[in-house]
Amino acid sequence: MSGWKAAALAVALAAMFLGGLVALFTADFAGGEVYPEYSTLRADPDGAKLLFESLARLPGLTVTRNFLPVQSLAPKSLAANGATVVLLGLRELDPDVMEKLAGAGNRVVAALREDWRPEPKETDEIFKQWQVQIEVDPEKDHTDRLYFSKAQGWKAIERVGEKLVAIEREFGHGTVELLAASGDFSNASAVASDRLPQVTAALGANSRIVFDESHLGIAESGSVVGLARRFRMMGLAAGLGIVAALFIWRNSSSFPVRQASRPVSSHTGRTSASGLLTLLRKNLAPRELTAACWQEWLAGRRREFSPERVERAEAIARSLADRPLEAAREIHAVLHSKGAL
Numbered sequence: 001m002s003g004w005k006a007a008a009l010a011v012a013l014a015a016m017f018l019g020g021l022v023a024l025f026t027a028d029f030a031g032g033e034v035y036p037e038y039s040t041l042r043a044d045p046d047g048a049k050l051l052f053e054s055l056a057r058l059p060g061l062t063v064t065r066n067f068l069p070v071q072s073l074a075p076k077s078l079a080a081n082g083a084t085v086v087l088l089g090l091r092e093l094d095p096d097v098m099e100k101l102a103g104a105g106n107r108v109v110a111a112l113r114e115d116w117r118p119e120p121k122e123t124d125e126i127f128k129q130w131q132v133q134i135e136v137d138p139e140k141d142h143t144d145r146l147y148f149s150k151a152q153g154w155k156a157i158e159r160v161g162e163k164l165v166a167i168e169r170e171f172g173h174g175t176v177e178l179l180a181a182s183g184d185f186s187n188a189s190a191v192a193s194d195r196l197p198q199v200t201a202a203l204g205a206n207s208r209i210v211f212d213e214s215h216l217g218i219a220e221s222g223s224v225v226g227l228a229r230r231f232r233m234m235g236l237a238a239g240l241g242i243v244a245a246l247f248i249w250r251n252s253s254s255f256p257v258r259q260a261s262r263p264v265s266s267h268t269g270r271t272s273a274s275g276l277l278t279l280l281r282k283n284l285a286p287r288e289l290t291a292a293c294w295q296e297w298l299a300g301r302r303r304e305f306s307p308e309r310v311e312r313a314e315a316i317a318r319s320l321a322d323r324p325l326e327a328a329r330e331i332h333a334v335l336h337s338k339g340a341l
Contacts, residue, residue: 036216038089038113038182040065045188048088051199052211054190064207067219070212071097075107082106082174083208087215088182089113092122095129103172107204111182114146130154132167132178146180152180158198166202177202290317290327309335 035042040052056063066073066085075087082105090112095148098108112134118126118307123134130336133150147163155178157166165180179202184195203209284292302310320327 007176027276035218036089038111038186039213039216039218040211041213041218044188045186045191047187048126048185048211050187050190051185055209060207062211064208066210066212067214069214069219070094070101073101073210073212083210084109084204084206086185086203086209086211087111088185088211089216090182092118093118093126093178095126098176099171101176102170102176105173107174107206108176109179109202109204110176111179111185112146114183114288116146128299130169134180137163144180148178148180157201175204286324287321290321290324293328294331305335 035047037046038048040048043049052063052065055061070085070087084107085101086109088111090110093112095108098110099109117136118134127150131150131152132148132154135147135149137145137147139145144160144163144165147160147165148167149164151164151167154167154169155163157168159165159204162181166177168175168177183189184199186200189195189199294313298310305313312334316330316334317327320330
């Protein structure tokens with residue numbers, strides 16, 4: 001395989017590979033699988049995008065995402081008449097921040113991850129401040145393995161058997177609702193529609209709902225990458241990167257790939273042109289040159305021209321036998337002239 005063909009094949013394979021990567025990358029971002037579970041940017045069953053977009057379509061509701069640290073929401077950045085701040089998939093609780101948000105007149109919906117297994121130190125701190133005891137059912141085949149065994153001063157909202165799974169308490173002018181699971185807010189639950197009354201009751205009556213993404217690790221960094229992620233321009237960025245790589249490659253490599261130069265012979269002497277001229281002089285008289293060239297050319301091209309043009313060209317070759325260059329020009333004019341002779 002010649003060098004330029006090998007280079008073309010390599011470029012084609014590289015383009016197909018990069019195209020596949022971009023397609024997979026774009027598909028992941030379209031589905032949201034790159035985001036954490038319970039993120040409102042995630043469209044698969046483990047995300048909460050369906051609930052977010054459904055609420056956003058309802059008249060009278062303002063539904064937004066928060067990418068800044070949740071502490072920045074308290075209290076002035078929220079509406080004066082209060083908002084509902086939704087924290088899904090929590091692996092830890094920060095009672096101070098939640099009390100501050102609720103104290104400003106907001107409703108805080110804090111839903112824990114079902115698979116969270118808090119350390120004894122964590123549960124002791126939560127009980128010390130909120131009088132809420134978080135327990136884990138040791139039986140793996142039981143549902144609602146995470147629940148509240150004690151909740152002094154809290155209002156019981158929902159029980160599953162003897163397990164308390166949803167509680168609520170007022171703090172200042174607002175409330176905190178604590179849920180032992182986040183599954184009711186997922187896309188899978190929204191499609192099933194069997195827990196919508198509980199979700200609606202948890203969100204409350206506020207006209208503004210803020211889904212916090214920062215506690216899931218999706219925080220606004222202020223960088224170009226952060227903005228691209230926020231506005232879903234990562235696919236465009238990947239495409240620009242590929243174009244830049246191809247531009248750099250084009251300007252650093254020749255295409256087709258240059259053949260290795262042949263070593264120059266150190267021998268001196270007559271050139272190939274002078275050798276050919278010597279052979280012609282020895283074997284062909286000057287007056288025979290025009291006719292010989294014409295016959296050689298005509299051997300493979302006769303069918304391309306009409307008999308009249310061929311006959312006229314042969315006549316020129318005979319009449320200008322001693323002037324080969326002039327004969328060649330006139331023969332060319334006859335063969336390639338337009339219209340009838």
